Amino acid sequence: MNPPIRISEPVPPRDDVQALEGYHSPQLDVRVRLNTNESPYPPPAGFVEAWLDELANVPLHRYPDRQARDLRAALAQRLGQPMERVFCANGSNEVLQTLLLAYGGHARRALAFEPTYALHSHIARLTGTPIAEGERRPDFTVDPETATKLVERHTPSIVFTCSPNNPTGTLDPPEAVDALVDAVAATGRGLLVVDEAYGEFASRSAIQQVDDDRPLVVVRTYSKVWSMAAIRLGFCVAPPWVVEELEKVVLPYHLAAPTQIAGRVALRFDTEMKARVDELVRERDRLLDALEGQAGVVPYPSGANFVLFRVQADGQRVWDGLVAHGVLVRNFSRWPRLHDCLRVTVGTRDENDAFLEALSRVLTEVTS
Ligand SMILES: *Cc1c(COP(=O)(O)O)cnc(C)c1O
Numbered sequence: 343m344n345p346p347i348r349i350s351e352p353v354p355p356r357d358d359v360q361a362l363e364g365y366h367s368p369q370l371d372v373r374v375r376l377n378t379n380e381s382p383y384p385p386p387a388g389f390v391e392a393w394l395d396e397l398a399n400v401p402l403h404r405y406p407d408r409q410a411r412d413l414r415a416a417l418a419q420r421l422g423q424p425m426e427r428v429f430c431a432n433g434s435n436e437v438l439q440t441l442l443l444a445y446g447g448h449a450r451r452a453l454a455f456e457p458t459y460a461l462h463s464h465i466a467r468l469t470g471t472p473i474a475e476g477e478r479r480p481d482f483t484v485d486p487e488t489a490t491k492l493v494e495r496h497t498p499s500i501v502f503t504c505s506p507n508n509p510t511g512t513l514d515p516p517e518a519v520d521a522l523v524d525a526v527a528a529t530g531r532g533l534l535v536v537d538e539a540y541g542e543f544a545s546r547s548a549i550q551q552v553d554d555d556r557p558l559v560v561v562r563t564y565s566k567v568w569s570m571a572a573i574r575l576g577f578c579v580a581p582p583w584v585v586e587e588l589e590k591v592v593l594p595y596h597l598a599a600p601t602q603i604a605g606r607v608a609l610r611f612d613t614e615m616k617a618r619v620d621e622l623v624r625e626r627d628r629l630l631d632a633l634e635g636q637a638g639v640v641p642y643p644s645g646a647n648f649v650l651f652r653v654q655a656d657g658q659r660v661w662d663g664l665v666a667h668g669v670l671v672r673n674f675s676r677w678p679r680l681h682d683c684l685r686v687t688v689g690t691r692d693e694n695d696a697f698l699e700a701l702s703r704v705l706t707e708v709t710s
Pocket of ligand 1: 379563564566571
């Protein structure tokens with residue numbers, strides 16, 4: 343027998359994949375972790391019990407419901423929407439990927455307004471969809487006029503916006519969403535995708551603007567508000583003709599039974615969830631006030647469970663200093679448009695106090 347032929351180099355992936363960098367968000371072992379916008383609280387104990395109870399009766403040798411009907415019906419009822427407008431997937435990132443697989447591709451274009459959630463352009467590239475970059479205004483809102491011009495110029499098949507915007511916390515006013523859907527509808531060839539991963543923390547949502555004859559999709563997740571980042575469940579509200587295409591594109595039986603059940607059972611714990619949201623919104627506003635009062639710091643208004651702030655110092659040094667004090671926040675200091683900016687996730691009261699105290703110390707250290 344001949345010896346097997348061995349290769350001396352790894353097999354190259356697609357050229358466009360080789361050119362990509364992976365998703366980086368360093369996880370360090372520190373005392374206070376305020377870097378990934380998770381909830382500081384686990385789901386209610388009653389939820390875990392109810393979920394496991396139902397799970398015990400699932401016929402595990404059978405595939406799960408391909409259309410996730412019970413989950414979608416429960417979600418639809420809660421949102422006051424028909425079930426035909428709800429699509430569920432493994433985290434909202436899979437919803438975004440499915441939208442791009444169905445509506446993107448190399449012959450088409452997506453449009454995003456920077457600075458925004460990096461995964462919008464990253465997943466676009468993964469699906470071979472060229473991405474055009476629009477700019478947000480200095481206060482990080484989307485300017486409807488500039489946006490409309492860009493939509494006319496690029497005729498994108500997907501326009502992304504994010505409200506509240508990650509990482510800036512900015513809320514799009516309903517007029518901006520309306521202007522964008524109108525601009526996209528006028529081209530007759532695109533969808534407006536509003537990523538509302540933090541929607542429950544905000545005072546307004548675009549879900550009520552979804553209609554069967556408007557090209558508007560609103561994306562939500564269980565990862566943040568519902569304290570279920572580990573479950574991986576997200577969904578979108580969209581016209582039924584969009585949902586039908588998404589169902590075609592996902593792999594058969596992509597949503598596991600434990601995930602479907604978790605999403606449905608969680609809705610029964612609405613009251614507990616609302617109390618957590620209220621508590622986090624109070625803490626966010628307290629953090630914002632404290633940052634306003636801190637010399638050398640400019641916080642941006644936020645409708646989410648995090649606050650972006652700019653330091654009048656070297657942002658990288660401030661981030662390093664915070665880590666040295668056992669506090670991990672997200673470092674955007676080297677991002678275009680976000681120089682010297684850091685983003686802190688709202689944690690428990692004690693965690694937020696630990697962060698504020700560390701920040702005040704670090705600022706004294708780096709500016710003296
Ligand atoms: C966290 C986040 C998501 C979440 O993704 P999942 O896949 O649902 O965990 C989506 N969009 C934005 C803007 C986010 O910040």
